[in-house]
Amino acid sequence: MRDIGAGFGYLLQGQKWVFGHGRWFGFGLLPGLVTFVLYAGAFVGLFYGADDLTAWATPFADDWGSPWQGLLRGTLTFLVFGLGLFLAVITFTAVTLLIGQPFYESLSEAVDRAEGGEAPESGRPLWQELWVSARDSLRVLVRVALYGVLLFAAGFIPVVGQTVVPALGFCVSGFFLTEELTAVALQRRDVDFKERLGLLRGRRTLALGFGVPLTLFFLVPFIAVLLMPGAVAGATLMARDLVGETSADEDEDEDGNGGSGESRPGTGAGGHPVQPQPNPYQQANPYQQQQPYRQPGPYSS
Template identity: 45%
Template sequence: MGFGRGAGFLLRGLRLWRDRPRLMLLGILPALLVAVAVAALLVALLLYADDLIGWATPFADDWNDAVRGLLRGALYLLVLVGGAMLAVVTFTGLTLAVGDPFYEKIWKEVELSLGGDVPDHGVGWLRGALDGIVLVLFGMLTALGVFAVGLLPVVGSVVGAVLGLVVAGRLLAGELVSRPLEARGMDRAARAALMRRHRGAMLGFGVCVQACFLVPLGGILVMPAAVAGATYLAREALESAPR
């Protein structure tokens, strides 16, 4: 499965808004609550980013106005990109932690619609919450990495933004796909071995979901579809695995 195939799983999940709207509405409430909290933090970042950058670059106070403005403008853009990456991954991790029972219902219904072997129970709220917190921590590391790469002259901001999108998307895909796989008793090593054969699809799925999350209100509407799409991806990976 390649990149385009991975993006197609998200489209399949989005179609459930037409076919199963009541089911998809289950994922709205936790996503909405977390989105409000994350949006408040982003607004605070926008308000205080200039002060933060000025505090972090005192060495540029005596520079030429144009050079100093260029440096701090690039850093401002970089802070916003890193903040956006952190907000998206934080949103995903917290939403999965808060809304695990809702999203378990969604992926179970998708499993039932596909037939075959369907797990009797999910990973449990506590385990889901812990996985969500781990995803938030990885998101913080990703944001720091984006900031560090962005310090490269000329191309740093662009390279940092692209790298952040790819890394955060891959982390997101791995977390979403893990739910139906872990419910089948697969440990982390077994899940990694299975999905390693579908790197392109994982990347395509994760990057597309991540890109949708960057659109205002996109995360709220796409989150239930992402859970469903990840279930489709996991099932296809299981069915194509060597027996």
């Protein structure tokens, strides 16, 4: 339960960070606005075409009498909208991050510099960053689509389909939404897709505490656009936690007066400073060497 609260706390901290740095808030709004216009057009098309789609998919019901034909097709239309909304929440983030890759990279680096004084860089050119982001987003969407089909089918189960299935849908959406957002910071640290899933599986409640509330907020039109900059900032803070990096505030607390004489990271016995160790993310990727997170789980491929 503590991790759930911590995940939600990172979401709030991210929003606080961008509102405290107004230039970055406005900078991060632009990709979301473009994506919002595209998705609004898609939903208008779905609204006008959903009835025709369900009629085309159920030709066997053409001769059914009232109220059974309307009940069947009305239920299917509702499920089509539900599935579309489920996919939109996930794909909105993927598409926005792809469109706004340079924007959100810069925002994430600014958060890293504010918290730790340095921003790890992958060293890849922009075109390669875009390719990696698009490839990983596609891998997420394939997984989400599979879960979406299963949940769509389970939606026909009486009672369970109207209670348990929606809750599971929000959890799936929240987990993968967190993966997409933390990827901005973790890709710069050369943590690949499977390793990112491993990190999040190891802290699943943290991921859900961050992603599920954000998924619920994203259901409100236009809120997703306003929250995206803060979501990227909060996900960067979470990514630092996942890989064990400390923030500037934590470092100040450790180095402040009045503390105990116990040994702390970066100090020797009695608090005497020792030679700092090099940042492993600037030299080698420890996850690819040790691979401690490759454990089977419900989200693994």
